[in-house]
Structure formats: structure tokens, C-alpha cells
Amino acid sequence: MIQWAFVVVYVIVMFLFASQEASSASYTSSFLARWLPHLSAAELRQLTVIARKAVHVAAYGVLTLITYYASRKTKKLHRIALPLSVVFALLVAMLDEGYQNRLLYRTGSAQDVLIDGLGIAVTALGLWLTSRWRKQHKEVAEDVENKR
Numbered sequence: 001m002i003q004w005a006f007v008v009v010y011v012i013v014m015f016l017f018a019s020q021e022a023s024s025a026s027y028t029s030s031f032l033a034r035w036l037p038h039l040s041a042a043e044l045r046q047l048t049v050i051a052r053k054a055v056h057v058a059a060y061g062v063l064t065l066i067t068y069y070a071s072r073k074t075k076k077l078h079r080i081a082l083p084l085s086v087v088f089a090l091l092v093a094m095l096d097e098g099y100q101n102r103l104l105y106r107t108g109s110a111q112d113v114l115i116d117g118l119g120i121a122v123t124a125l126g127l128w129l130t131s132r133w134r135k136q137h138k139e140v141a142e143d144v145e146n147k148r
Contacts, residue, residue, distance in 0.1 A: 003070035010066060011092055014059060015099060024105035028052055056112060057119035064089040064123040082127055089120045 017023050029048040033039070039047065064085050071081035093116035097108030 003073050007066050007070050018100055021105045053115050056115045060089050060093055060116040061119035061123040064120045068127055086120055086124050
């Protein structure tokens, strides 16, 4: 049950952070300008976009991962852990972007949901490949054990 509490806290923190001025593009841009004063305005704009989108990808990748592990630890959800984590993370992404449309410092967009989806998809693919790899290695180990 603690795994689900972690998922809930993570989602709450995501929504709380979105409501802060520090999550705005202008704040990110001014932060980067202080740390990288040698960059031109155009370079700062480009870096701001890249940094913000990278955070979207990472944040939703992490959400997918922790939801997957919480689902795997839940007896009734064990078998559908991967699709459940993907659907849940996409739902949160859509709700988050809708929520951001109502905020002073933020704007929500369908494009950001797609970017969030990239983080979700990459994480899901990694989890799926890891699962297949473990299953294959388990079968090989069992075959070796059976031949003894």
C-alpha cells in the first residue's frame, strides 16, 4: 500500500509544482540566463524549450515507473501493471494540461500531452523489454537446471 501512497504524493507534488510561478517558462528562462549569461536570447529560448520538454518526458516516465511497480505489488493488478501504468500516466498528463490552462503562469497544450506520452512510451517500452529479457533468462536457467 505504501507504493500507492508514493504514487499519490508524486501526482500531488506535480500538480502543486505546476501551480507555482517557478514552473513557468519565464522563470526557467531567467534561471538559465543567470547560469548561462553568455547565451543569446534565441539560444536561451531554445534551451528553455528543450529543458522544459525534457522535464515533461522525465516526470511522466517516473510516474509510469512508480505506477507500474505499485501495480505489480497489488495482487489484483499484477497482470495488468504495464497497461494500467500507461493509461494512468496518460490520464494524469491530460488532467495536468487541463489544470495548467486555468493557471496564471502556465498554459496547457495537447502538444505537451504528446511529449508526456513520449516519456510514458519510452518507460513502458523499457519495462516491457526488461520483463521479456528476465522471462527469457529465467527460462534458460530453468532449462539448464532441468538438464542436470
